[in-house]
Amino acid sequence: DAGITQSPRYKITETGRQVTLMCHQTWSHSYMFWYRQDLGHGLRLIYYSAAADITDKGEVPDGYVVSRSKTENFPLTLESATRSQTSVYFCATWGRADNSGNTIYFGEGSWLTVV
């Protein structure tokens, strides 16, 4: 099916471990984003990418690394997970997926718990 696929959907990891959250889109939208959602903060932008090989920091980038070698994939890596990175992570794209105007589309979220 067309859309955004995130994996894993649920992950428990230990402090200090490296974790990679995967994001794949089927629309070929140029812009892709990673947000985290925490109680009381809404959604905050971690990193975004305007195209393959172009990435930039968002509001809360510390402790995260991204890459984008292909348009359709935008993985997010936590190099050394900390408990403060326990959150729900959303991948998103910006573009046009139907007859409506440009909008942002979200994946289903990845629930990460760091113990």
Added chain:
Amino acid sequence: AQTVTQSQPEMSVQEAETVTLSCTYDTSESDYYLFWYKQPPSRQMILVIRQEAYKQQNATENRFSVNFQKAAKSFSLKISDSQLGDAAMYFCACTNFGNEKLTFGTGTRLTIIP
């Protein structure tokens, strides 16, 4: 930088009644988009309605409509004939043309009373 403020952490409404969720924003740009997203307990982010700032006419989608006041930087969401399925967190968001980073408010939790 843009900011989005939702001053109502929680709202409740009787089923079949009308409720309005408030949102104010601040941006230095003249061209931008505004959105309302619904997030049910599943955490899925569902687009409710979008508004392009250059359009004078308020956007509507079935029972959902907005009151867009550009000069006041206000973007409220009206839900008519509220249904139990409308219960969710609602997020207001803003992004500028050519800089598609969406900035979100902190959300309003809407409860529908049967």
